[in-house]
Amino acid sequence: MKIIICVDENLGYSFNKRRQSRDKTMREHMLGVLRKENAELFVNAYTAKSLESDGLLTEAVTVVDEAGGPEDAFLMAAEEAGGWAFVENTDITGYLDRIDEMIVYHWNRLYLSDLSIPESFMKSFRTVTKELFRGTSHDSMHYTRMVKIRRRSGRKKKSGRES
Amino acid sequence: MIRNRIISIISAALVLLSLVAVLVFRTLPPADTEPDIPDGPEIVIPEGPEDPDGPDDPGGPEDPAEPQTVIPESAGAAEGNGSGPAPQAPELTWLEGLDIPEYSGKAYIPLNGNVPFFDTDSIAPVSYEIYYELDSLGRCTLADAVVGQDIMADGKRGSISEIKPTGWHTERYSFVDGEALYNRCHLIAHYLTGENANPRNLVTGTRYMNTAGMNALENMVGDYIKETGNHVRYRVTPVWTGDNLICDGLLVEAWSVEDGGEDICFCIYAYNVQPGIVIDYLTGDNYAVDGEKPKDQNSEPSYAKYLLEEDVTGTYILNTKKKKFHRPDCQGVKDIAPENKEEYTGSRNELVEEGYVPCGGCNP
Numbered sequence: 001m002k003i004i005i006c007v008d009e010n011l012g013y014s015f016n017k018r019r020q021s022r023d024k025t026m027r028e029h030m031l032g033v034l035r036k037e038n039a040e041l042f043v044n045a046y047t048a049k050s051l052e053s054d055g056l057l058t059e060a061v062t063v064v065d066e067a068g069g070p071e072d073a074f075l076m077a078a079e080e081a082g083g084w085a086f087v088e089n090t091d092i093t094g095y096l097d098r099i100d101e102m103i104v105y106h107w108n109r110l111y112l113s114d115l116s117i118p119e120s121f122m123k124s125f126r127t128v129t130k131e132l133f134r135g136t137s138h139d140s141m142h143y144t145r146m147v148k149i150r151r152r153s154g155r156k157k158k159s160g161r162e163s
Numbered sequence: 164m165i166r167n168r169i170i171s172i173i174s175a176a177l178v179l180l181s182l183v184a185v186l187v188f189r190t191l192p193p194a195d196t197e198p199d200i201p202d203g204p205e206i207v208i209p210e211g212p213e214d215p216d217g218p219d220d221p222g223g224p225e226d227p228a229e230p231q232t233v234i235p236e237s238a239g240a241a242e243g244n245g246s247g248p249a250p251q252a253p254e255l256t257w258l259e260g261l262d263i264p265e266y267s268g269k270a271y272i273p274l275n276g277n278v279p280f281f282d283t284d285s286i287a288p289v290s291y292e293i294y295y296e297l298d299s300l301g302r303c304t305l306a307d308a309v310v311g312q313d314i315m316a317d318g319k320r321g322s323i324s325e326i327k328p329t330g331w332h333t334e335r336y337s338f339v340d341g342e343a344l345y346n347r348c349h350l351i352a353h354y355l356t357g358e359n360a361n362p363r364n365l366v367t368g369t370r371y372m373n374t375a376g377m378n379a380l381e382n383m384v385g386d387y388i389k390e391t392g393n394h395v396r397y398r399v400t401p402v403w404t405g406d407n408l409i410c411d412g413l414l415v416e417a418w419s420v421e422d423g424g425e426d427i428c429f430c431i432y433a434y435n436v437q438p439g440i441v442i443d444y445l446t447g448d449n450y451a452v453d454g455e456k457p458k459d460q461n462s463e464p465s466y467a468k469y470l471l472e473e474d475v476t477g478t479y480i481l482n483t484k485k486k487k488f489h490r491p492d493c494q495g496v497k498d499i500a501p502e503n504k505e506e507y508t509g510s511r512n513e514l515v516e517e518g519y520v521p522c523g524g525c526n527p
Contacts, residue, residue: 022391
C-alpha cells in the first residue's frame, strides 16, 4: 500500500480532524510526481474540497466520498487499485502494517497534533529520494520518498537443544 | 509715485491673500471626508475589507463566511504601547465552570470539544485586534482579534524587555531550554499581529508553555493565513486563580472565517508549567523538583561571554529558530527561511540575554 502524508517536526499530521497545514506548491509537486508515473491518487471528500479550491482537482484524482461509510474508504480504494492515498485527516494506525511505500512531505515547522506517525514506524523505511523545495507559504519543505525495509529471511538459528 | 506704491502694496497683499487661500484650501478636508479621529489610541482596523471572494461572487446563504457581523465596538481602541486607555474586558463567561484537567505531560489539551466558545456564525472577515485593560492587580485580561494578512508582522520587531508582567522573575536553570524559566509570553504572538511591548498582551509564561504550547498553534494559524489570505478569529484568555500573579495557563480559541472553520478550528488550553520546576503561582517564586538551585543571579550566565561591556543599539537580523543574530549585510542572512527571519532594532545585550548568539561569521 502507498500513502502520501505531510508531517511536522514531531511527525504529527492532523489535529482535530483537520490537516495541520496546506501549501499549493507542495500539492502541485505531489501531482507532478504522480503524473510522471502515470499513477492514480485517491483522496477523501475533505481533501478533494481543498484541491478544488486550489484548482488542482484533476482527472488523475479519484475522490472517494466517505459520507455514510467508513472514513478510511479512500485508503481501501487506493490499496485495492494499487494507487496512492493522500492522507490528511484520517487515522492510519490500523494501516501501518500494510504500508510499503510512502511519500513524506515535511513542513519543517511545529504544529498542533493529535495524530502522528510513530518514530519506530519511520525507522522501518529507507529513503530512496530526498528533495528540498520552496513552497508557497512554507519556505523550505522536504520531499522524501521511502520504501519499507525488507528483512531478508536468513537461515533459521540453530537451537541449542537439537534433538 | 504714490499711486505706483499703492498699486505695489495692493498687488503684494493680493499675492499674500492668494497664498493664504491656497494653504487654507489644502489644510481643510473636503466636505465629504471622514471626520478627524480624535487624539488617543491608534485605530487598528485596516482599510477595507476588499471583497475576499472577488466582485463576481454572489455569496448566498450557503456561504459560511457571509459577512453579517459587526466588529466589536472596542476594536482598534487598544493597540499601541499600552499607555493609552483600553476597553475593560467583558465578563469572561466562557471561563465559568471550565473544567481543566491537571497537567499530565502534554503541553496543551483541547477543551469544549475543540470548538471555540465564541459565536462562529457571524464573524466578518475584517481584521482587528483588541488588547483589553489590565485588571486591578495589573494582570492581562483578554486579547481578541480577527487576524488577516494586513495586520500580520512585517518581520520587524522591537525590544520587549522593558515590560515586567506580573509575577516576573529571572531564575535560570541548567535543564531549561535557554536556561530562563520565564519568558515574556505574548497572548497574541508578534508573528500574528506584530505587537511588541504592549503590557496588555504579555504575561509571565514558562519557557515550556511558550515553545511547546503556544508556538505550535501560532505557527498553525499564521501559516494558514499566509497560504490562503483568509482571516482567523483568534482569542486568548489568561486563566487566573484568586490573586495569583502567574496565570495557570492560556485558553486559545481560533476559527478560520472564510471557510467556516474547515481548516482552523480549535479551543486549546496551554498549561503554564515547566517540567521539573514547582511554581508558586501567587508570587512566581519557584524551585527545581530535584533540588537544583537556580543559577546565582550574580553568577555569570552561560551567555555572558557574548555580552558587550558597553551595550550598543543596532539593527540585526534574527534567526528565530536557531536563536542566532547577524549583521544585516551578513552572507548568512540569505539562507534564513523567511518564517524564521526577523529584523530587530534595539539593545544588542538584550538579544543576548534572550538567548540569541552572535553569528561567528559577521560577528555582530
